[in-house]
Amino acid sequence: MIQQSTQPIIHFQGIEKSFGGAKALSDVSLTVHRGTVHGLVGQNGAGKSTLIKLLAGLHRPDAGQVEIDGEAYDHLTPHLVESLGIHFIHQDRLLVPSFTVGEALFLGREPRIPGTPFLDRRQMQRRAQEVLQRYFGLSLPNSALISQLSTAEKQIVQITRALLDRPKILVFDEPTAALVKREADLLFTLIRRLRDEGITILYISHYLQEIEALCDVVTVLRNGRHVATKPIAETSAAEIAGLMVNRDIGDLFPIREKSPGAALLTVEGLSATGRYRNVGFTLYRGEVLGLTGLLGSGAKDVLRTLFGLETAEEGTVTVAEQAPWRASPVQAARRKLALVPEDRRRHGVALDLSVSENTTLASLPRFTRLGLVDRASEAAEADRLITRLQIKTAGREALLRTLSGGNQQKVAIAKWLSRHSDIYLLDEPTVGVDIAAKVEIYALIAELAEKGAGIIVLSSDLPELIGLTDRILIFFRGEIAREVVSDTITEDALLAEVTGSSEATRYVG
Amino acid sequence: MLVDTALLVPASARADTPSPQKTTVSQGLAGIALRGGALAVFVTVFVLFAFASPIFLTPFNLGNILAQSAISGVLAIGLTVVIIAGGGNVVSGGIDLSLAANMGLSAAVYAALSQAGQVDGVAVLAALGTGLAIGAVNALAVTWARIVPLLATLAVMNVVGGLELVLTQNTVIPAITPLLESLSGSGPFGIPALAYVLLGFALITAVVVQATPLGLRLYAVGEFPEAARASGLALKRFIAGSFLFSGLSGGIAGILSAAYLSGSTTGAGELLLPVVVTALLGQVFSRRLVPTITGTLLSALFVGVLINGFQLLNLSSTLVSGIQGLLILLVVSATTLLRPKEG
Amino acid sequence: MSAVPALGAERRLVEAASRLALPVALVAVFLLFSALAPGFLAAANLQSVLVNNFTLLSIVAVAMTFAVSAGGIDLSVGTAVDFASFAFVSLVLAGQPVPLALAAGLGGGAVVGLFNAVLIAGIGISPFLATLGTLFIGRSVQQLLTNGGNPVYLPPAGVPESFHLLGRGSLAGLPVPLLIAALVIALAAVILARSRFGRVVTAVGIEAEVVRYSGLPLKAHLAATYVLVALIAAVAGLVLTSTVTVYIPNSGNAFLLNAIGAAFIGTTLHRHGRPNIAGTVLGVLLLSLVANGLLMSGLNFYWQQVGTGLLIFTVLALSFASRKV
Known part of the structure; x- marks a missing residue:
């Protein structure tokens, strides 16, 4: 335990939380001290967001309690949290797009012209100017609407909104994910000043350099467990990365014969202004190719372009020996490409369609006789895939809504197995998937590759990438910065490549 | 004009951002163009009519336009408040299909009570009470029973329309009362009293919606419920309140129509879709392309000018609905095509 | 997630009850009027319910069901009815053979559908606003075609x-007319519930983006849906015109609100609350029986609309309230 000169303000004690059998947090105890900037780090699925949602009163712990300012609570509610002076700066900015900055800042506590029921717009504008100027040195025109602001400016407006409530604790959840360096630096200056004014900051980030530069103390979570809490002065980014990395995950990944066959998909000189530049690579039969990069690095845009959801300005995509083509999702599916999108619940599966209907959605022609769906063969196909992928469901007629995240994801993949796809584009395939389903999905990917399919996995889960893929393309600033053979890179080294810290620069955007 | 991109950092430092600025700037410009275009069309039409007909610009005729627009204007303003609080998605968001029927029933209640010898005060209270009661049923159906507004108000529209038929036996109930006479007469400067009612109603509503915290919160509730909830606002109260207000508007419009037509007449339901279009069209007259009271008033007057001008020029006023339809499609196409693609 | 079993059973019961709202209402209305209204049960009366109240509305409501299935709505179904009627009457008046005139009628309806398809699938306007615009433009067009709205008599x-x-x-x-309605209903039921097209349309209504992400042509399906809606509505226009031998401008709009009501009431019949042809048809039947029963029971003619409205309201309230999470 680290001794701190100030007294504790948040204390988690023995927190346990499971979702449908999957443990998200086990026996987490953690103390945050008043007036410090406390970093919280961990890989995807480490339990950071679950812990924050507990603090926000959005989840209820299965066991354990939270002490705020010496007062113990079994669970929190959003209302209680607000009255305790805890504010959250979320990634999704809750600001009304058609409002002016002043209106957005003061919604819910609008100043009135004294003695009247009317809005004091002038005061709203003046105070908005004043606080933005004071905290950020930022000057926005009075008439600017939220929808016209940059992402960074919206973020700043949201922070300012929280500051107006004179919070005791501010929680930042990946606040710099959409900021450029100068903006992030401004934010850090502000955070330090807030700390000096006595506000406690809980700071969640992927960027270890930020944590190192900004935080007083850092806590590392791994697999739902509290691994370490250390004063930043006594540690380093390298040590933190080491603590984050999961050493006992190796056996999750199936052993696979890695013998790539003929070229299946060739990408040459793909460029799109502001998204990616001169991207080229080849995917071979039987290969699992990894893509990774920070938000905005271009990796996701390239994947979406392959499936025809975005368009490239230059370059060609060639499938097998066919002519290069301009993709649309219809064309892509015809060329046996399959996309399992990241936003499963909006793009991957229809929650209010049944398992069977989702499974055959992309392959309906196979089950159609004279324009009518042949229910018997459709049912047989659904049952076959339910068995093959071990999809846990009450039956093929159950709505997807009733399945767990992992099983929904299996259906999203089953849809393309049913279409006999050749090239699988998997976008963050195991986000929100419990560990048992994860292992099954990994095994399935390996099996597909062994049968001659080509698979591209876009993931920010580094152990997953290393364990699953043959090669990894690291995207940085819209280009393929490096290609590495998965067997030859450690997680720490990969993390350094992805965050660009090996170049001693930081790029986000 | 509105957007200064170099707000936070010098432009050079931003060079590496995949900039969303370009789209918002062009969108902002397009919005201004759209609004300017709408106003330009209004002014052009106005000027054309002024040249084409010597009567058009007379105070008497202009007053007439206001009076003729009074009923649909009041209804459209009521609907605008529902759209503000319910959001722009017409199927799942704010819509009140019962407004025109509400007006019909309120007018019938007023006329029937007057004919039965009740004094104006009682009849007025009954008419407004009818409107409010209809609004309350809508409010309950939407917030408590959670029926989507489109369906809830559709069913209420049927009931209310039926009650009007039961009450009037599908006949005209004449009513001549001191109040109606003064409403259908002229006010100061020889301008019809109905014109003053419309402007007064619009002014009061505009002040509340555009200049009080209540109004600001209504917009937040409709446009971004999560943000409103995060600001501690009770969403259901605002939505229920908006339906009560539109119900009251229906009651007021009922009294106005009884004055304009000297009693209650059948066929109030015909007014529904024109009122919906008027309220939706109003959005082009606002700076931020959102529903506003002043925008709706302008839109109601625009439609009034079209109808009046066509009458004066002996042109078929049947073109009016076509022009409304075209305008709404043009406006919505423009905004849809300008919207940045979902990424 | 891990609800107590008893609670789950109760929940299933509530769900089943909400599905029963429509059939129960139908039986109740039938029994009520059989008891109250002498002559309601007479074969001649029941046939008149079917021919006079049910036929045309059921065709239009079936059309509407496709738009609702695709997650939209079509406020211009009446316009398609009118355009079909106008084209049909005009060609007969011009001495053209009836089959050709019928085809022209379908073509007239299709024009409305294509216009909607361009607006909704092409430009991406929301169906409510697009079809509202079509409705208004259609009004003026009809009045221009008929010298300001004069009926065209044969x-x-x-x-x-x-x-x-x-x-x-x-x-x-x-x-x-009844046979035609039956044919339309049967075909529509097969198309919506059993065909590949119907399956994709249903998926579009549930989550359009998933359809696109599954490599299916989303816009083509949306466009085809609105053309189909207009074509079915056009059939109603042809039957109507053949019955009354006159084209009355802008008369088709009379079906609009009841068609929407029937299609949405019908969703209460489906296990997952989806629009479905059987539900729509039962909804139309309910509306028709109430209209006729109120008439037969000697109640004031004008109570019909109140009764219909209250009934729609009750069925919706019951079914939505029981769906509360």
Whole structure:
């Protein structure tokens, strides 16, 4: 335990939380001290967001309690949290797009012209100017609407909104994910000043350099467990990365014969202004190719372009020996490409369609006789895939809504197995998937590759990438910065490549 | 004009951002163009009519336009408040299909009570009470029973329309009362009293919606419920309140129509879709392309000018609905095509 | 997630009850009027319910069901009815053969559908606003075509016998309009529930983006849906015209609100609350029976609309309230 000169303000004690059998947090105890900037780090699925949602009163712990300012609570509610002076700066900015900055800042506590029921717009504008100027040195025109602001400016407006409530604790959840360096630096200056004014900051980030530069103390979570809490002065980014990395995950990944066959998909000189530049690579039969990069690095845009959801300005995509083509999702599916999108619940599966209907959605022609769906063969196909992928469901007629995240994801993949796809584009395939389903999905990917399919996995889960893929393309600033053979890179080294810290620069955007 | 991109950092430092600025700037410009275009069309039409007909610009005729627009204007303003609080998605968001029927029933209640010898005060209270009661049923159906507004108000529209038929036996109930006479007469400067009612109603509503915290919160509730909830606002109260207000508007419009037509007449339901279009069209007259009271008033007057001008020029006023339809499609196409693609 | 079993059972019961709202209402209305209204049960009356109240509305409501299935709505179904009627009457008046005139009628409806398809699938306007615009433009177009809205009558003498077949004919003792409605209903039920097209349309209504991400042509399906809606509505226009031998401008709009009501009431019948043809047809039947029963029970004619409205309201309230999470 680290001794701190100030007294504790948040204390988690023995927190346990499971979702449908999957443990998200086990026996987490953690103390945050008043007036410090406390970093919280961990890989995807480490339990950071679950812990924050507990603090926000959005989840209820299965066991354990939270002490705020010496007062113990079994669970929190959003209302209680607000009255305790805890504010959250979320990634999704809750600001009304058609409002002016002043209106957005003061919604819910609008100043009135004294003695009247009317809005004091002038005061709203003046105070908005004043606080933005004071905290950020930022000057926005009075008439600017939220929808016209940059992402960074919206973020700043949201922070300012929280500051107006004179919070005791501010929680930042990946606040710099959409900021450029100068903006992030401004934010850090502000955070330090807030700390000096006595506000406690809980700071969640992927960027270890930020944590190192900004935080007083850092806590590392791994697999739902509290691994370490250390004063930043006594540690380093390298040590933190080491603590984050999961050493006992190796056996999750199936052993696979890695013998790539003929070229299946060739990408040459793909460029799109502001998204990616001169991207080229080849995917071979039987290969699992990894893509990774920070938000905005271009990796996701390239994947979406392959499936025809975005368009490239230059370059060609060639499938097998066919002519290069301009993709649309219809064309892509015809060329046996399959996309399992990241936003499963909006793009991957229809929650209010049944398992069977989702499974055959992309392959309906196979089950159609004279324009009518042949229910018997459709049912047989659904049952076959339910068995093959071990999809846990009450039956093929159950709505997807009733399945767990992992099983929904299996259906999203089953849809393309049913279409006999050749090239699988998997976008963050195991986000929100419990560990048992994860292992099954990994095994399935390996099996597909062994049968001659080509698979591209876009993931920010580094152990997953290393364990699953043959090669990894690291995207940085819209280009393929490096290609590495998965067997030859450690997680720490990969993390350094992805965050660009090996170049001693930081790029986000 | 509105957007200064170099707000936070010098432009050079931003060079590496995949900039969303370009789209918002062009969108902002397009919005201004759209609004300017709408106003330009209004002014052009106005000027054309002024040249084409010597009567058009007379105070008497202009007053007439206001009076003729009074009923649909009041209804459209009521609907605008529902759209503000319910959001722009017409199927799942704010819509009140019962407004025109509400007006019909309120007018019938007023006329029937007057004919039965009740004094104006009682009849007025009954008419407004009818409107409010209809609004309350809508409010309950939407917030408590959670029926989507489109369906809830559709069913209420049927009931209310039926009650009007039961009450009037599908006949005209004449009513001549001191109040109606003064409403259908002229006010100061020889301008019809109905014109003053419309402007007064619009002014009061505009002040509340555009200049009080209540109004600001209504917009937040409709446009971004999560943000409103995060600001501690009770969403259901605002939505229920908006339906009560539109119900009251229906009651007021009922009294106005009884004055304009000297009693209650059948066929109030015909007014529904024109009122919906008027309220939706109003959005082009606002700076931020959102529903506003002043925008709706302008839109109601625009439609009034079209109808009046066509009458004066002996042109078929049947073109009016076509022009409304075209305008709404043009406006919505423009905004849809300008919207940045979902990424 | 891990609800107590008893609670789950209760929940299932509530769900089942909400699905029963429509059939129960139908039986209740039937029994009520059988008891209250002498003559309601007479075969002649029931047939008149079917021919006069049910036929045209059921066709239009079936059309509407496709738009609702695709997650939209079509406020211009009445416009398609009118355009079909106008084209049909105009060609007969011009002395063209009836089959050609019928085809032209379908074409007239299709024009409306294509216009909607361009707006909704092409430009991406929301169906409510797009079809509202179509409705308004359609009004002016009809008035321009008819000198400000004058009905187009067919001279009783000059009309070929075959003209009346659709509206007034009978086949094997059954009225042709009813047979046409039955055919439309049966075809629509097969298309929506059993065909590949119907499956994709249903998926579009549930989560359009998933359809696109599954490599299916989303826009083509949206466009085809609105053309299909207009074509079915056009059939109603042809039957209507053949019955009354006149084209009255802007008369088709009368079906609009009841068609929407029936399609949405019908969703309460489906296990997952989806729009479905059987539900829509039962909804139309309910509306028709109430209209006729109120008439037969000697109640004031004008109570019909109140009764219908209250009934729609109750069915919706019951079904939505029981769906509360």
